[in-house]
Amino acid sequence: MGGDLDSSSALSAALDTLPSRPWLASGGALVALYILYNQLLPKPLPGIPYDKEAAGRIMGSIPNLVAKRKRGEAARTFFPELFAGASAPVVQYFMGPWNKASVAVGDYRTVQELFVKHGKDFGRGHMMRTMWSNTMPAHFIGMEDDDPRLKRVMALGRDLMTPTALYEVNAPASYTKVLHHIELWQRKARLAEGHAFDAYDDLGMLTYDIIMAAALNIDYSDTQIARYTAYLDREPSIKLPNNPGSSSQGLAVFPPVELPDMLHSLNSIALAAGASLSTPFPQMYHFFNNRKPHMRKAYHDRDTIIKRYIHDSVRRLEAAAAAGSGGGTEAFKPGSAVDFIVKREATAAAKEGREPEYTSDTVIQIIFGYLLGGQESTNTTLAYTVKRLGSEQEAQRKLRAALREAYPEAYARRGEQPALRDVLAKQIPYLDAFIEEVLRVHPPAFGTSRLAKRDMEILGHKVPKGHMVFTAFTGATYNAKGYLDKERREQLASSSSHLAPGDGVADWADSDFAADEFHPERWLRVEDEEEGGGGGGAAAAGGGKGKVSFNQKAGPMMSFSAGPRACWGKRLAYLELKLVVTLLVWNFDFHRLPPELEDWVLDEELFVKPKTCRVLLSSAWDV
Numbered sequence: 357m358g359g360d361l362d363s364s365s366a367l368s369a370a371l372d373t374l375p376s377r378p379w380l381a382s383g384g385a386l387v388a389l390y391i392l393y394n395q396l397l398p399k400p401l402p403g404i405p406y407d408k409e410a411a412g413r414i415m416g417s418i419p420n421l422v423a424k425r426k427r428g429e430a431a432r433t434f435f436p437e438l439f440a441g442a443s444a445p446v447v448q449y450f451m452g453p454w455n456k457a458s459v460a461v462g463d464y465r466t467v468q469e470l471f472v473k474h475g476k477d478f479g480r481g482h483m484m485r486t487m488w489s490n491t492m493p494a495h496f497i498g499m500e501d502d503d504p505r506l507k508r509v510m511a512l513g514r515d516l517m518t519p520t521a522l523y524e525v526n527a528p529a530s531y532t533k534v535l536h537h538i539e540l541w542q543r544k545a546r547l548a549e550g551h552a553f554d555a556y557d558d559l560g561m562l563t564y565d566i567i568m569a570a571a572l573n574i575d576y577s578d579t580q581i582a583r584y585t586a587y588l589d590r591e592p593s594i595k596l597p598n599n600p601g602s603s604s605q606g607l608a609v610f611p612p613v614e615l616p617d618m619l620h621s622l623n624s625i626a627l628a629a630g631a632s633l634s635t636p637f638p639q640m641y642h643f644f645n646n647r648k649p650h651m652r653k654a655y656h657d658r659d660t661i662i663k664r665y666i667h668d669s670v671r672r673l674e675a676a677a678a679a680g681s682g683g684g685t686e687a688f689k690p691g692s693a694v695d696f697i698v699k700r701e702a703t704a705a706a707k708e709g710r711e712p713e714y715t716s717d718t719v720i721q722i723i724f725g726y727l728l729g730g731q732e733s734t735n736t737t738l739a740y741t742v743k744r745l746g747s748e749q750e751a752q753r754k755l756r757a758a759l760r761e762a763y764p765e766a767y768a769r770r771g772e773q774p775a776l777r778d779v780l781a782k783q784i785p786y787l788d789a790f791i792e793e794v795l796r797v798h799p800p801a802f803g804t805s806r807l808a809k810r811d812m813e814i815l816g817h818k819v820p821k822g823h824m825v826f827t828a829f830t831g832a833t834y835n836a837k838g839y840l841d842k843e844r845r846e847q848l849a850s851s852s853s854h855l856a857p858g859d860g861v862a863d864w865a866d867s868d869f870a871a872d873e874f875h876p877e878r879w880l881r882v883e884d885e886e887e888g889g890g891g892g893g894a895a896a897a898g899g900g901k902g903k904v905s906f907n908q909k910a911g912p913m914m915s916f917s918a919g920p921r922a923c924w925g926k927r928l929a930y931l932e933l934k935l936v937v938t939l940l941v942w943n944f945d946f947h948r949l950p951p952e953l954e955d956w957v958l959d960e961e962l963f964v965k966p967k968t969c970r971v972l973l974s975s976a977w978d979v
């Protein structure tokens with residue numbers, strides 16, 4: 357990944373030394389070069405703070421990013437430093453002579469206002485477009501809003517986030533996968549004899565099984581967990597800390613999992629997309645990367661594996677249509693994402709009087725995007741969740757107590773699982789609050805960018821059309837103090853309507869809970885604090901004083917982004933997290949890890965993820 361940056365720094369050094377070469381200092385050539393040089397220099401927008409040094413060289417801020425990577429610091433630390441350096445919520449930076457000045461905004465309310473209210477004034481922008489149009493060109497994720505293909509492509513996937521798909525297809529598939537996972541961890545905890553073990557691969561397996569089941573309706577025998585369980589049966593070469601050849605750190609080490617082709621494919625494509633973020637020449641990077649053997653294999657496997665499932669789905673659809681009256685597709689009941697898409701394509705083709713294109717790149721990539729979107733993001737979020745369960749003992753206790761109160765019958769019959777329909781129906785404020793807090797403190801995506809499609813004003817600064825606007829989902833106002841003081845905020849509130857009262861705090865630093873600490877309680881509201889009746893909330897049901905509810909608008913949180921191009925899979929993500937967290941906490945007590953096993957070091961790929969994820973488990977029925 358670093359190679360592209362290094363070559364760019366050489367280029368940048370060359371460009372920046374050009375005008376000072378004495379042998380060029382002759383008359384017209386010098387003038388021409390001087391003009392060219394000035395044209396290539398960054399052109400700061402008036403009034404918005406910037407790094408003077410970066411503005412004085414053709415490559416702008418890129419050398420800062422390069423140096424950062426060389427020091428082993430992640431790209432995501434660049435933005436907090438920009439805001440801190442200027443002590444302002446709006447700053448600008450310069451991504452080389454081929455880009456106009458970019459504007460970074462570090463204030464939740466402002467971004468919310470921009471992305472939601474003025475969402476139509478923003479385009480996808482080259483950052484997201486380059487990432488995805490080079491890896492999944494037929495998926496809508498990389499398409500501009502005015503791309504003529506966008507509507508049709510999005511329509512194909514329209515059914516996948518509906519309540520029917522979520523509750524009747526995803527949820528049952530996920531539930532059984534989580535139960536298998538729990539059996540695996542019960543077994544591992546026993547074999548580990550009181551030692552911690554690595555949880556990352558297991559969580560990855562779980563998310564993979566869940567998303568594969570939802571996407572392709574795979575059989576148990578095709579799950580990773582089935583393969584892994586069979587493997588453990590055959591070859592239980594577990595290394596315990598006090599055995600010879602053991603790890604030094606007090607970890608029980610289990611044999612590693614074998615990754616299936618599809619997972620390799622997902623990982624390679626996600627990595628390539630993510631690498632796009634950290635190279636100054638993403639287009640060139642993809643041009644060469646896409647020609648490498650492992651990428652060719654990744655695309656090939658993606659297409660052949662998904663095609664197999666599509667063919668199977670089409671066969672079932674045609675059988676159902678033949679059996680049903682009138683030969684229509686109504687009789688076909690989708691049992692997976694592929695089924696939904698195949699049915700949609702069949703219906704669309706019939707309506708338009710054409711042959712269905714079941715195995716088009718679009719169909720394949722919508723399905724692949726569903727897998728990819730659901731895999732790393734959830735793997736990452738679950739890793740943070742499990743780490744927090746261990747490190748936040750008090751919150752874990754409260755969460756378990758809330759679950760036991762919500763499922764009294766299952767609790768009374770110790771060892772029984774809460775039924776799926778109950779898990780789907782119950783509102784458990786502390787559970788929602790816990791999940792929300794994990795996502796606030798640890799947003800898997802560190803930010804996003806958009807292209808300003810018309811001139812706009814951001815916190816009093818003019819940003820003309822054609823400039824990129826970047827925003828982080830972490831840092832100022834989210835989990836650190838922001839740069840707008842209360843007075844300035846009030847002043848702004850009186851001049852625009854977006855800072856409506858009742859939308860919680862604008863900056864977590866102004867709340868009762870320290871912005872950088874983990875407190876699910878910040879998302880809870882006691883009903884009798886809310887005056888004035890019937891605000892149309894779901895929380896009104898049951899009402900009553902002292903009733904605690906989950907308040908998602910309590911303060912800044914933007915981990916799924918906002919506006920028309922926010923996360924498409926958000927509802928699926930919440931559903932999965934709710935199911936997994938419920939069942940994990942119901943069944944296991946997550947102990948605090950010994951200090952030498954607990955760290956909060958982060959890795960930056962497509963997502964920002966913890967480097968390690970370990971668990972030390974015992975049965976929840978002992979507490």
Ligand code: HEM
Nearest residue numbers: 497726729730733737801804916917921922923924925929
């Ligand atoms: C905790 C889990 C997840 C997080 C934190 C997350 C976060 C995000 C973020 C930050 C964006 C970018 C939005 C923007 O640029 O403004 C995004 C977009 C997207 N996400 Fe997620 N995501 C998660 C789970 C999922 C799941 C489960 C799926 C699908 C199964 C999914 C599919 C997508 C798609 C397709 C887009 C592109 C939307 C568009 O182009 O309009 N995500 N997600």
Ligand SMILES: *[C@@H]1O[C@H](CO)[C@@H](O)[C@H](O)[C@H]1NC(C)=O
Nearest residue numbers: 556557560561564619735965
């Ligand atoms: C989940 O993330 C961890 C850490 O990056 C990785 O080792 C593992 O392979 C991932 N699992 C899957 C299935 O993607």
